[in-house]
Amino acid sequence: MQKLGDFKLPPFFNYPPYFTLQPVRETREKQIQLWKELILDYCRTQKIFVIGLEEEFPLFSNTVIERSLTHEARQAFLSALVSEGRAEWLDKVRRKCLILWHRxxxxxxxxxxxxxxxxxxxxxxxxxxxxxxxxxxxxxxxxxxxxxxxxxxxxxxxxxxxxxxxxxxxxxxxxxxxx
Amino acid sequence: MRRRPGIAGLQGAAAARDQFRLLGENVAKIRTDLMKEQLATFRSQLEDFALKHKNDIRKNPAFRSQFHEMCAKVGVDPLASNKGFWAELLGIGDFYYELGVQIVEICLGTRPHNGGLINLQELCTLLRHKRKTSREAVSEDDCLRAISKLKVLGSGFEVISVGKKKLVRSVPTELNKDHNEIIELAQGQGYVTVDEVERRLSWTSGRAIDTLETLLDEGFAMIDDGHRDGKRRYWFPCVSSISSTVVTDA
Structure with missing residues (x-):
């Protein structure tokens, strides 16, 4: 099991297609669901409150499988959190996102x-x-x-x-x- | 001068026929009795055997599979009815019904991830994971038996062979030969590219793209554009081992 510090990464983090936004609706929904849970879990355990989309963030790339999330994918996952009230955009251009693992x-x-x-x-x-x-x-x-x-x-x-x-x-x- | 047939001769012939018939009936009866007796002995022996090895049959998957094979050879199906003496004796029917229900649960649970196509090995791993508390071990043979019993539900549970692997399909989507060939090709690395399909299967690019798009739409494949060579990869969760761990934690 791959780890980030003391955080255990879920297995899907090592499966390359999860780093490409899926075109088929049902597959994408499942993908977004997994990423949402991962982002919230990670932020909760690491006490992270703000994610910058343009900045380095450990979850956005996996050097082991040489994949990283595109800007579009990052925005899709965070937008999904925003629509659930678990995150908020801090600016209009959606570069910074406040993560609310507690509402x-x-x-x-x-x-x-x-x-x-x-x-x-x-x-x-x-x-x-x-x-x-x-x-x-x-x-x-x-x-x-x-x-x-x-x-x-x-x-x-x-x-x-x-x-x-x-x-x-x-x-x-x-x-x-x-x- | 030849004697002409007389009344005595006719009567004699009739009597002889009667005698033969009687004898024949007797022989047949003796043979049926013998057969019946043999069958009874066989059945009681089989029961004795089953009773004696009850625990082995329950706990040891290899033994269970051999027992099934033996039963099949003599034309006995221990799973035919849950009410028969087999069920009372072994509880073997319940065992497979339970497996069946758990298999359905796993197939439904992993469907968003693999589109309803799951590797038999992976299914077994998940099944064992799910049954951690049960004492009985489960073999692939058990899975196959349980799945074959699910067919009566008519829900389209089916085991298909693709290359060396067995896949369990839990969605009604029929896979044609083209789909199978691509999935078989993907078993190597877990993914294929359009180029690879064209080259290895000698297909036109139209045929390759069409087939891949169908597999994608059905949820059997996922795309990956992240490799540095820039070529799109089509991954198949049903053949790559990593998916087994994905679904258990999901």
């Missing part, structure tokens, strides 16, 4: 649970503290992508569970919980 709603739930677990129901924290503070160490929030974190916080703000307020610089936006 925004699920991230919001994780934040709420984190707040409850730590008894922070009506405290104030900075956004930066949420993703790198001592409380978040060892939780899923540690090292969370800032864009995703802010999106989840905005969702909670929308529901009236917290208020976001601006600090003096961009780095110290604060959050007042009222859960």
């Amino acid at each position: 925004i709603q699920d991230w919001a739930d994780i934040i709420v649970n984190f707040v409850k677990d730590n008894g922070l129901e009506d405290s104030v924290m900075t956004v930066e503290e949420l993703r790198s503070g001592t409380e978040s160490r060892g939780t899923e929030l540690q090292g969370l992508d800032r864009t995703i974190l802010l999106r989840a916080l905005k969702l909670l703000e929308h529901k009236g569970k917290l208020a976001i307020f601006k600090g003096t610089s961009a780095d110290d936006e604060g959050v007042k919980f009222s859960i």
Whole structure:
């Protein structure tokens, strides 16, 4: 079994035709399904939040069988994730993609649970503290992508569970919980 | 002077005929009885044999296959009915019905990947994988028997021979000679190119492309444009070994 670091690659990763976008609909659906699962799995275990289509990404090429995904194929697989709400394009030209192995709603739930677990129901924290503070160490929030974190916080703000307020610089936006 | 036939002569002849008939009937009866007795002995011997080697028949695929062969030679089909004494004795019918169901499951499960055409070897590997918990080992012979029983369902389960390999087809698509030849050619490397088909089979490019396109449409083949020589490769998951591992994890 081929590995990328400590990540076990599925066998289809070594089968060359999976690197060419298949023309027949049913075959392509199966192919896209396998790639979607692989991308989400890999990003989840490696804590990767953003994939750049033009950049080097370990899953996009397999040196063992000398195959790599075309731009078209990369876009097809990521678009499939986007249409399921498991990813979002970060720009109009579709060069960067935000990977949501937890949906925004699920991230919001994780934040709420984190707040409850730590008894922070009506405290104030900075956004930066949420993703790198001592409380978040060892939780899923540690090292969370800032864009995703802010999106989840905005969702909670929308529901009236917290208020976001601006600090003096961009780095110290604060959050007042009222859960 | 010749004696003319008299009444006594006629009666004598009739009596002799009767005697012969009686004797003949007796002989026939004795022979049938003997046959019946032999059959009964044979059956009980076969039962004894089956009982005695019950465990071997259940657990040892090679032994099971030989037992089937022996039964076939004497015209007994242990799978003919699930209600017969074979089923009670060996549970052998259930074994094959169970295999049949599992084979159908595997064929359906791998269909998106191979288009409904699967290598018999691969099928067996998957079957063993699926039955990990069961104690009985499964041989290719068992698979073939179970598949032959699936035919009564009329769903188009069929074993086809392509080159040296046996493939199990679980979709109604008929493969013609051209398709078979290409799949056989693909057994070498797992894939073929249009050039290769033209060269090795001495076909025109139209015939090669047409046949490959059909196989592609049916889901039996996948294209690969990624090789650095720029030639499109047509891969056949049903003949390349890597697919066996693909489907188990998929």
